[in-house]
């Protein structure tokens with residue numbers, strides 16, 4: 001009997017193994033390993049200077065690695081065969097300042113066999129009134145949107161978006177999220193960097209948190225934030241948490257972070273809620289914004305990467 005055909009394991013859209021990048025004596029990427037799945041949205045998060053842009057720009061073929069392996073759709077990042085398959089949105093620039101918005105997008109479209117319609121895309125991204133506006137006269141947010149349009153106009157298989165919504169107003173942010181959702185539905189692989197944890201939580205199938213050039217956590221947003229719930233409230237700073245802890249069910253934990261913001265973890269159920277609110281009442285403490293929530297990606301991010309500024 002013929003054995004059933006074995007499907008080869010889907011090759012990742014991007015595979016990075018033990019990547020190293022140095023600038024002078026400083027190591028910006030320090031043995032970073034990650035895989036971005038095909039047809040998935042992968043969000044790369046990290047504090048300023050963590051190495052996100054360096055990593056993405058190595059994958060885009062704009063920077064050279066010092067060590068390690070990078071494969072993009074199974075090819076080295078500088079392979080000419082990748083050009084029609086990969087869309088790139090840079091963090092800034094790349095467009096001649098005098099180039100008109102519509103003219104630029106039509107020029108980019110000419111590099112692809114089956115581009116999307118430039119006019120439709122400009123309308124989608126709220127740029128239809130700026131078709132004849134030179135790039136340098138576009139606002140920062142409009143320039144961002146034009147870069148996003150240029151990244152997707154060629155119907156790429158894989159898109160790199162470096163901080164796609166940085167500086168965008170809420171309307172434009174939602175338009176960008178919608179576009180990313182549509183790319184994903186169409187089976188396009190998306191790798192994006194962002195500082196907006198809500199964006200990653202909303203868009204990403206997989207989140208990779210990097211710090212000091214290394215991956216410190218990865219997984220789906222749900223896996224990273226976990227199923228446990230927390231009781232949160234705001235009150236005057238400096239409450240005697242040890243006393244509260246004594247009153248709470250065994251195994252509970254309480255912390256104040258930052259000042260005046262309280263988080264209680266453990267078996268967050270009716271008993272814990274009643275005990276905590278009764279304790280607040282006995283102390284004359286008004287627990288503002290009391291809520292029961294799961295940990296957010298931002299909580300996880302801050303726990304992993306700390307609170308000091310970079």
Ligand SMILES: Nc1ncnc2c1ncn2[C@@H]1O[C@H](COP(=O)(O)OP(=O)(O)OP(=O)(O)O)[C@@H](O)[C@H]1O
Nearest residue numbers: 023024027028046047048049050051052053054055
């Ligand atoms: N061309 C360069 N020359 C020297 N150092 C650089 C260069 N590019 C980046 N670096 C340094 O490498 C480190 C990583 O920078 P990178 O831009 O990759 O970080 P990032 O995670 O994208 O940061 P951000 O969130 O601020 O955009 C930083 O310390 C930065 O100063």
